[in-house]
Amino acid sequence: MLKYYLTSTPVLLRKMLGVFLLITGFGATAFAQQRVNGKVLDADGTALPGVSILIQGTEKGTVTGIEGEFSLDVPADAVLEFNFLGYLKQIVVVKNRTSINVTMEADSKVLDEFVVTGMGLKTKKDALGYSTTTVSGKEIVESQRDNWFNSLAARIPGASVGNTSGMAGSSSLINLRGTSSLFGSNQPLIVVDGVLVDNSTFNQGALVSDRPNRDNDYTNRAADINANDIESLTVLKGPEAAAIYGANAGNGAIVITTKKGQIGRGKVSYDNAFRVEQVYRIPETQSVFGQGNNGITDLNTRRTFGPAYGSEVQLYNNSDNFFRQGFSQRHNMVFEGGSKDVTYRWSNSFQDYKGVIPGNSLQNFSSRLVGSVQLSPKVRTETNFAYINSVNDKVFRGANGVLLNLLSWPANDDIRQYETAAGTRRRLLSSATELDNPLFNADRNFNQDQTNRFQGSINLILDPVKWLNMRATLGTDRYTQSGVTVEHPESNAGLASNGQIESYIAINRLDNANFTARANKKVGKLGASLLIGTQIVSNRNDVTSQRGQKFFDPDFYNINNTDPTTHRAKSQITRKHLIGVFAQAEINYDELVYLTATGRNDWTSTLPPENRSYFFPSMGLSFLASKLIPENNVLTYLKLRASYAEVAKDAPPHRIGSILEPRLTTGGGYSYGFFGGNPNLRPEYVVAREVGFEARFFKDRVTLDFAHFFRTSYNQISPPRTSYGTGFVLSYINSGTLSNWGYEASLGITPVKTENLTWSVNFNFTRLDSRADRLPLDLPEYYVSDSWLFGNVRNSLFKGGPLTTFGAVDYLRNNNGDILINPGTGLPELNGANFTAVGDRNPDFALGIYNTFTYKDFSFSFLFDIRRGGDVFNGNAAFLYSSGYSTRLLDRTQPYVFKGVMRDGRENSDNPTPNTLAIVPQYQTGFFGALSDADFIEKDINWVRMRELSLSYRFPAGIVGSSKFVRSASVFVTGNDLFIITNYTGADPAVNGNSAASPGAGSVGFDYGTLANPRGVTLGVRLGL
């Protein structure tokens, strides 16, 4: 009775009660044999006030005070029970001790019981008909990633997380359950405390220079959220989330709950993290042959098809001379406190990060204030304000980027000598257009983004009567991102324009207003809840950019320093508004069977008025089978679930009519842009089905969650290229059907659990498949042009094939499949410009294995990221091969005969003529250009990657407690990406040739001109004051 009362009252009340109990001496007893003093802490070493302590077998006990302290007279052989809501019960034998310090462990089961499913709504996990994954903020912080997106890799079944490159500030993307939009974004919605947050990555199409998203990267803006502010993060994988969040959540949603101030004595905590970083796995290049062609020295080419270097030639390790040791420091300081009515938490973070490439750095500052006020017993407000500033200095990537500059530098030349005595660029060739020296590129070209961001939300929560809860939220996310790129007049990129400077300012605004009302009612064994709500979203992005060329002074970086006649400016404004109303009804029978139905109607601004309103429903069923069997220790929990959801996705803004583009040609004016609009666009439709179960065995020592889903997307809105007979290059249409299906499993085992040692291991398994059922306009091939990065390899969709197919120009072959050889040259013949399916990026499966050990005050954890199968295009290798730097075929002075048959008219006869023409590659440079790029698609790439390894030690309360100043302290060391074991011959098979702004199935698995993820070790201290 006492216990129930204590654990169900507000914390402050409990504390007061505790004091009351102490004062009244309720806990003191005439039979006291001895007095025990002690302190109760949580796993982080934070004092826990209000913990109830009961002497087993009696009704005597006490409650911890404001510092977590307690004092109790007990019999010498007493057994104490420590109870606190949300924590596992602790049982401690006194054994004549007079001082007992207790650490309460969070009860994951209790924390898991509720899931934040929408707009600040918590739903009992038992009731959900679909699978969700929750990751704690602690785990995210401990992963020590600069972009918290990357900490989710290998932790979420059904998700693929990809950092686009190893550069500081690079964009990262998350994809849940595959590609549901051919051309649209496939990234989930990000929601913080019920408010939508902009996670866009700047799209270079808005610039005057209208660049593709491959030569420069921009942070995906959700990375601005300080990981230290995340209490927990829930991943809603399927379109079920869209019932509440609307069409934008058709790709799933990541719902973040921020940390709130805790009631109790004010706390200050400080922690830091210092990381050193090293470049890892740079593609190898040859240092045997020198500049030239056909075996003859030619100092006017950077290609190394010349003669071998003599032994007297000094060779340089240019790679070592280029990269530096990266270093990052991060400091977090949090002030928090609260009383019964008011809580606040003010969190600040500062980071200074220098990447492994000279010139690449990132500076972040984030400040977030979260507060709540209980205005009256029935009205509460919660506010959340954050200011974020970020400065990212970058270097160019891709074809003209530093990495390929470096790899294609002859070994007999020292890249460090990139300047002449006069301070101008030292040229290797007399050709003015030669690729840059990477150090010159990093030093003299300039590339920077700055972001100033404000996020704020106000929640008004009303509980007018016991069974009704109402919530109104107003939220805004506004940021200005500005940037400058400078192509130095002497650099390759800036040569033709005699220097170019381009700057932009992007002003982004995402406002949303939500209102929900939820009523709960229980009649006998029937429980029901009804939710109604509305959501209004307003989104506007304004990008203005300007460009100037022809530098007056080559080394002064400002648009004032350019020829005024070359100045160009561009404005791009996109607006999108949406209104949604939704309802959700849930009924349950005795908390045994739950049936949930939702319906939502959206009105969007992006579709023609007659199609702008659309409705989509969902249904979920959950059955707690374990409630029907007697309580036992083997199967403690079993839930079966099934769900069906539809969601409609609207069009990109401004695509109903065809838009005129301003022209930069002489006299200016307007003409139609590439895209033909479509006044008849309808929403895309997605239908998703999911079945699964959740089981716990052996007192929750083993947990298993399994889901199988199938999702089909119809009426794809995409702008395929069509015949120019339309008057456009690409035309927006509704056409095409895609399917994705997969299996997800998560298995948790706690093999060891003793007082001092706990070992738990978590397996996350994902297998995804996809199929293009129908391509737009029934075309034979649909490709995402952004992925066409190098050579003739691109992400092509063929009817009936997976969405992750590699299309490439393969060899011409006879009916037998033999490569056809040109009888004149002895070189293989390529299949013209015909792209055929030659590979698939999709892995057979992905597996994350997360181990944690806690031994007394030590904690040790590591995360393996394992993948099996899936092809990767090694574009770097293709580039290096065709330019002479590849380590392949170093025996190039030996004659070589391509395996194949002559294309002599007999190739399809019974006796084709085998090729016998020998070529000595050293003397025929054309040999190196004869391969199909498909040869550089590496098949069935597996990897085992040590994503994270972390060791931490918490100083025992005894040591820390003696100081009045420091209340808790811990130290940690974390390693990131320490090693990768893979059959991939390139650097990093997980990088992406484009930024996260690239649409559709993206460009993960296109490894070209992109820096591999570096490895790093972080050291830090956490202090609670």
Added chain:
Amino acid sequence: MQHKFSRIFFIGLLALLASSCDEFLDVNTDISKPQSASAPVLLPPMLSDMARGEQFDSRFVGQFVQYWHNVTAGTSYEAHGSPSSDANAEKWRSHYYAIGLNVDLMIADAEAKEQWNYAGVARAIRAWSWQTSTDHHGDMIFKQAWEPGRFIFDFDSQDLIYEEVKRLSNEALELLNRQSEASTTAILARGDLVYAGDAAKWTKFTYGVLARNANHISNKSTYDPRKVIEYVDKALASNSDNFLVPHAGNNTDDSNFYGPLRNNMTVYRPSTYIVNLLDSVLLPARDPRLPIMLTPSLDGKYRGINPGAGDPTNSAATTSPTKLPTLFGTVTRPTTDKGSKFIFRDNAAYPIMTYAEMQFIKAEAAIRANDKATALTAYTNGIKAHMDFVGVSAANRDKYIASAAVVKDASALTISDVMIQKYIALWGIGSAETWVDMRRYAYNKDIYKGFTLPTVLSSDNGGKLVQRARPRFNSEYVWNAESLKTIGADQPDYHTKEMWFALP
């Protein structure tokens, strides 16, 4: 207190929903880019695209007609080949897309405002575009072109397009002649960077299009040389009528396609044939246009390269006395426009049609009509006009006219004399028309004396010479492939199929 607050909130919310829902959602018009524009704003880009389309493809056509050759030996185009590529199909893009529907937008705006001159100009441009595009590509999408909601298109034969050119030209002529208060020179001048609003010059240009249309079918029984002469006489009447597309030359966007800034012509060198024509090898006098159009090596000698042979001096040092200079006039591509010459300057205007060309068309038609006196006058006018156009001094011009290189006896004037001078007068600025001529005369060495065909033809050709450019690869071959089969464009030798206009 809180009740009052919440009541205000809810009432506000409901009011917002009820009253301004539609208004709230009507934000789907792009406020940074329009969906319609007035005619004067639409015209300048069309003019730029007229030049771009021709110049882009002239890089390849220039190799067929031997105006210039690639410094690399054995490229496909030098061998009259047609690789699967968007190259040599810029006309396709220009006709359907770059100029394309903008014409209809301009007509709609002009007709609504009774700006008949704009409506006429729009039709004249489309007529010109059909004419030059079908002369390049042959069969095209005609009847179904630009049909809303259609994504697969049928091809139509060239004769239909030739008829369409006549129809559109006549409509244009009528409109250009039609008067209204809104149809003034000042209004047309706002967008007309070529003729400064002079509708009379647009009329002449339109007759020029008709002259080409009528002359290109010279091999047919329906050919009427009198009609050709009639059109020419109403067409451009002096160099001041030349259709010159201006280029600001400030940056890559507004520069001449041939200029050094755009870097499109760096791999080409003059052909031996043009050098021989100008440098008194094939004609008995040295042409004063030689130093203006071409550049000698450091040793003072003019050199060209043979079809498919590549430039033997390409890898020679820049100081080599025999190294071939670029078309810009310097040994390497100049970093500034200074030092670049003729039409290879960043700010050079590009001629879409010249008075000289018209005179040569007239001369050819007059010979065919057995009116050699008229032919001789037109022939001489053509040479003089082109010399004036390129900037030859009057003294040098007259000296050349007086030389044995120019025919003075009308009875001795042959088609070959006319075509050779036309060939020179269109060097670099009229590759498309010259290609039409060469195909009409089947690359005949008796007409183009001293002309030598490439020694190696592409293996796809089956020994035949190039006759047409394929439809654009990334438009038709990838996205409209089934229709292509109906005209045989899927065949490897489709580009050697003779044009309708050249057939008897």
